[in-house]
């Protein structure tokens with residue numbers, strides 16, 4: 390499965406705290422994350438090789454011999470490499486390699502922990518704004534959504550819903566006509582140039598409506614970003630990254646990475662604006678049937694759906710099978 394070779398976000402870095410194993414689910418499989426004494430994160434299948442107990446219910450131990458994750462049932466201890474180091478019922482026994490758990494690769498980027506299930510020549514999706522020190526970075530979420538990751542990405546790329554789902558916020562029922570936009574394909578996906586929307590309140594600080602231009606970019610099968618292009622007066626160039634974890638084919642965890650020019654507002658205010666917008670999307674997303682994104686017909690399109698059509702074609706070409714039908 391091609392999805393196994395991709396990096397997926399599974400948790401906020403700050404949610405994986407020292408000494409507390411964290412259960413996560415990705416591509417319908419369960420994993421236990423934990424940090425060793427140096428703070429490096431590790432991922433094991435969330436299943437003890439002895440009797441199948443969830444390792445995420447266990448404890449993290451540190452001593453002179455190193456850091457280990459201890460199973461909650463019989464106390465077997467596994468080191469960062471997955472090797473079983475100690476079986477308390479047989480203290481003088483040296484566990485063989487067959488008693489090990491397998492380990493998975495992790496990375497931490499954009500405030501998130503990324504997991505890859507199968508080695509490959511891939512990197513987590515880019516988010517260039519992360520490196521821009523003029524921008525303030527903030528993670529919003531996770532939002533637990535009863536829908537497929539591709540439905541969520543497609544919704545993010547969709548401008549035509551603003552006047553309805555986000556009426557009075559990101560759009561206006563009386564300004565719903567969309568200008569034509571241009572799509573350029575990239576190695577990671579595509580860029581949609583010249584997307585404009587009439588916005589009554591394009592960000593938390595704006596007080597009057599304006600025509601806002603966006604650049605949308607698909608940065609991977611389950612990730613995207615939008616850049617608000619500078620406006621004459623405000624000079625805003627905020628970037629919002631969307632990172633979706635495909636938990637199950639019809640269940641996802643969503644984060645937004647904000648890189649914004651607003652250094653004045655409290656974090657809670659910025660989060661609350663993003664929460665409000667996404668809570669407007671969520672019931673619509675969860676109502677869509679089928680929950681998996683149809684790649685082989687069954688839905689009709691109009692010219693305003695060029696981004697969606699390009700996204701569906703991209704998933705098809707990449708051989709994506711998780712969350713589509």
Ligand code: FES
Nearest residue numbers: 437439440460463
């Ligand atoms: S089930 Fe994990 S130690 Fe027995």
Ligand SMILES: [Fe+2]
Nearest residue numbers: 544554555670
């Ligand atoms: Fe929306």
